[in-house]
Amino acid sequence: MGSSDIFRPLRVDAARNREAILEAARQVFAESGMDAALEEIARRADVGIATLYRRFPTRQDLVAAAFEPRLRAYEAAARAAIAAPDPWEGFSTFVRTACSMQAADAGCADVFSLTFPTTTELDRQLRAATAGLNDVIERAKAQAALRADFVLEDLVVLLMANAGVVNATKRHAPEAWERFAAYMLDAFRAPGASPLPEPVGPARLARAIRRSTARR
Amino acid sequence: MGSSDIFRPLRVDAARNREAILEAARQVFAESGMDAALEEIARRADVGIATLYRRFPTRQDLVAAAFEPRLRAYEAAARAAIAAPDPWEGFSTFVRTACSMQAADAGCADVFSLTFPTTTELDRQLRAATAGLNDVIERAKAQAALRADFVLEDLVVLLMANAGVVNATKRHAPEAWERFAAYMLDAFRAPGASPLPEPVGPARLARAIRRSTARR
DNA sequence: AACGAAGTGGAACTGGCCCTACGCTTTTGT
DNA sequence: ACAAAAGCGTAGGGCCAGTTCCACTTCGTT
Structure with missing residues (x-):
C-alpha cells in the first residue's frame, strides 16, 4: 500500500x-x-x-483496516443499485441495505453517517461510492419515481438520521429502523408533497463531515 | 418540592x-x-x-433541575398543537418546534430522544406531554391529513432520528434538520404511499428507553 | 546452535473525570 | 459581637483510557 x-x-x-x-x-x-x-x-x-x-x-489506521470489508460491501450495494434495471428499485434497495448495515454494526452507523473522523482515503472511497449513485438518482427522477428536488446529500442526511434511530433502539427494538426507512422512502418518492427547504450543499456538508468528532 | x-x-x-x-x-x-x-x-x-x-x-438531579424550562417549553408546544384549530397545522408545527429545540440544545436532543436516562419524574412528564398529542393525531387522521397508520411512537422515533441529524450537522450545517423534518412531514402526510413495517409497540419502546445510556 | 533482527507484553506516566473527606469561611440570629 | 449552623473549596483516592518505554522472547537465517 x-x-x-x-x-x-x-x-x-x-x-x-x-x-x-x-x-x-x-x-x-x-x-x-x-x-x-x-x-x-x-x-x-x-x-x-x-x-x-x-x-x-493511530486509531484511524486501525479503523480503516478493520472497516475495509464493510466498505467493500457498501460499494457493492452501490454498484448493485447502479446496475439495477429499475432505478427506484435499485435506489430503495440500496437505502434499506445501508440502513440495515448500520443497524447490524455500530461502526457502520458511525462511518456511514460520516460522524467519525476516518482516514482521508477511506472516506474518499466512501464518498466516491455514494457519488456513484447520482446516476440511479437521475434515472429514478427521469421516470418520476423519485421526487425531482431530491439531492445526493439527502442520502447522507438519511444515514445520519438512521444512525440516531439505531443508536437509540438497538437494544430493545432493533428493527425500528425498518419502519423509519420505509417512511423516508415514502418521503423521497415522487411527487414531492410540499416544497422542501434548501439542501445543505455538498461543499458545506463536506466541511461538516471532516470534523464532527462525534464529541462524546 | x-x-x-x-x-x-x-x-x-x-x-x-x-x-x-x-x-x-x-x-x-x-x-x-x-x-x-x-x-x-x-x-x-x-x-x-x-x-x-x-x-x-446525582447527575440526574441536576439534569432534571436544569432541564425544567425546556420541559415546560415542550409541554407548551404540545398544548399549542392540541389547541390548534387545524390539526395538521398543529401537528406539523409541533414537529418543527421540537426538532428545532433539539437543534438548538444538545441536551434536548438527548432528552427528547429518550436517549439519556433521566429521573422517572421528568420522563413521566415528558411522556405525558407527548401522549397528549394523541388527540391531535386522531383529529388529523380523521380529516385525512395524517396517514392512518401513523402511531404516537413514530414521533419518538422521529426525535431519535433528528437527534442523529443534529448531532452530525450542528457544527457546519446547523439548519440541515429543517429539510429533514420537512421530508418526515411529507412522509407522515396522507395518503400513505406504501405499507409500513409494524411500529415498535409502546411497551417495547418504553423498555428501550429506560436504559439506552447513549453508551459511548 | 547461535546470533541479530523483529516482535512482544506489561509497567509506568498522563490526563480527565467522578466522588468524598475534612478543615476553613460565611451567614444568621441573638 | 459572637457562636452555632450552614456552606464552601481543595485536595486526594479511585478508575479508566491513551500512549510510550524497555527488558525480554521468538523467529529466521546461516
Whole structure:
C-alpha cells in the first residue's frame, strides 16, 4: 500500500497477531462503535496493547483496516443499485441495505453517517461510492419515481438520521429502523408533497463531515 | 418540592450558587449534551465541585433541575398543537418546534430522544406531554391529513432520528434538520404511499428507553 | 546452535473525570 | 459581637483510557 519503498513481509507470528487484532477490532467496533476502547480490542485479541500500537499507530489506521470489508460491501450495494434495471428499485434497495448495515454494526452507523473522523482515503472511497449513485438518482427522477428536488446529500442526511434511530433502539427494538426507512422512502418518492427547504450543499456538508468528532 | 417535611430555605449565598450552577449547567448541557463533565459545570459556575454535589447529589438531579424550562417549553408546544384549530397545522408545527429545540440544545436532543436516562419524574412528564398529542393525531387522521397508520411512537422515533441529524450537522450545517423534518412531514402526510413495517409497540419502546445510556 | 533482527507484553506516566473527606469561611440570629 | 449552623473549596483516592518505554522472547537465517 502506501507504506515504505521496500515491502518487508511481516514475520509469521506478527502477521497472525495482526489478523487477531483486526478480527477483535471488527467485533468490538461493531458492538460499541468506532470510539471503543483500544485496550478492550487488545485484550480480546490476546495481545499486549503495545502490539496493537506498533501495528496501527493511530486509531484511524486501525479503523480503516478493520472497516475495509464493510466498505467493500457498501460499494457493492452501490454498484448493485447502479446496475439495477429499475432505478427506484435499485435506489430503495440500496437505502434499506445501508440502513440495515448500520443497524447490524455500530461502526457502520458511525462511518456511514460520516460522524467519525476516518482516514482521508477511506472516506474518499466512501464518498466516491455514494457519488456513484447520482446516476440511479437521475434515472429514478427521469421516470418520476423519485421526487425531482431530491439531492445526493439527502442520502447522507438519511444515514445520519438512521444512525440516531439505531443508536437509540438497538437494544430493545432493533428493527425500528425498518419502519423509519420505509417512511423516508415514502418521503423521497415522487411527487414531492410540499416544497422542501434548501439542501445543505455538498461543499458545506463536506466541511461538516471532516470534523464532527462525534464529541462524546 | 419533594424534599423533607420542614422546608428550610437556603442561605442566600447558597441560593445564589445554586442558581449559578443551574445556569452553567444549562449552557454546558446545551453545548455538549447531558453527559457533559460535571467539573466543567462547576468550573463555569465558579464554584467548587463539592458545592455542586451537595446541591445535586446525582447527575440526574441536576439534569432534571436544569432541564425544567425546556420541559415546560415542550409541554407548551404540545398544548399549542392540541389547541390548534387545524390539526395538521398543529401537528406539523409541533414537529418543527421540537426538532428545532433539539437543534438548538444538545441536551434536548438527548432528552427528547429518550436517549439519556433521566429521573422517572421528568420522563413521566415528558411522556405525558407527548401522549397528549394523541388527540391531535386522531383529529388529523380523521380529516385525512395524517396517514392512518401513523402511531404516537413514530414521533419518538422521529426525535431519535433528528437527534442523529443534529448531532452530525450542528457544527457546519446547523439548519440541515429543517429539510429533514420537512421530508418526515411529507412522509407522515396522507395518503400513505406504501405499507409500513409494524411500529415498535409502546411497551417495547418504553423498555428501550429506560436504559439506552447513549453508551459511548 | 547461535546470533541479530523483529516482535512482544506489561509497567509506568498522563490526563480527565467522578466522588468524598475534612478543615476553613460565611451567614444568621441573638 | 459572637457562636452555632450552614456552606464552601481543595485536595486526594479511585478508575479508566491513551500512549510510550524497555527488558525480554521468538523467529529466521546461516
